Amino acid sequence: MLKIGIIGCGFIGGQICRAIDSGEIDAELYALCDSSESKAFDLAKSLKTCKPAYMKIEELISSVDLVVESASQNAVRFIVPQALKAGCSVMVLSVGALADKELRETLFGLAKEHNCKLYFPSGAVVGIDGINSAHAAGISSVTLTTRKPPSGLMGAPYVVEHGIELEKLEKETILFEGTASEAVKAFPANVNVAATISLAGIGFERTMVRVIADPSLSRNIHEINVQGEFGKFCTKVENLPSPENPKTSYLAALSAISTLKKILNPVQIGT
């Protein structure tokens, strides 16, 4: 049975644990790790059938087959190279870290060298399947427009650096327009989806991103427009935010669960 270790025991990590605990994912939840030990212990205690151990990062990666990174972009830089060198496959949620070309090339190189897989779930967007397919013939443009309630953008470095008073906004306001590469640095916990779109499509410098704060919203909305040799498509998802972490949409956790099920399933549906 596939042994899974989870690094980052917040909303997404917690949802994955519950999916393994309920038997929806047929794998062994072997170990948990979080910068807050008590958070990992509380999560482990809340489970009914699984009894994961708390482990430090080094011990965890030497004990499992698959590491789930559901922590932060900094965690990706520090943990994923070590995990690949130890022969673990890794599912990455904080995909924005891969905007760093050197890190990206290192991770892709290590995965090949150590015969491991790197998985990037579709996350909080719909349409990664279409971008993957369209890429085979050529894509000319990709744009992502993300609209979130102010609570879903609080604390982002861009907001802090520009002194944007999100709580005082009275109407829809464009906060940011730029490349995916700039967007994931400006909003590291809000638009990791821009990185996944970039990896599937035309890269971090050609994927364009707009981030809008809208006080009238209660959902996180992501719209993707793609044009290429195949024609064009537009997707729009209106996500319920997680009650625990309003920056993160429920669909992102479901996507991680679905990716784990796909890894384990001999039948593969969709691109």
Ligand SMILES: NC(=O)C1=CN([C@@H]2O[C@H](COP(=O)(O)OP(=O)(O)OC[C@H]3O[C@@H](n4cnc5c(N)ncnc54)[C@H](OP(=O)(O)O)[C@@H]3O)[C@@H](O)[C@H]2O)C=CC1
């Ligand atoms: N790919 C996608 O589509 C999406 C990706 N995400 C990203 O996925 C990640 C997880 O999201 P979510 O579960 O909502 O986040 P949460 O904030 O709910 O949970 C993350 C947990 O990981 C811990 N953590 C952070 N850094 C480290 C580290 N270096 N080592 C160990 N633990 C660490 C945090 O601790 P502390 O609170 O102390 O920092 C926190 O307990 C985030 O980076 C988020 O931005 C989210 C939504 C969509």
Ligand SMILES: O=C([O-])CC(=O)C(=O)O
């Ligand atoms: O969950 C979402 O809506 C998107 C998100 O936070 C991210 O991509 O980092």
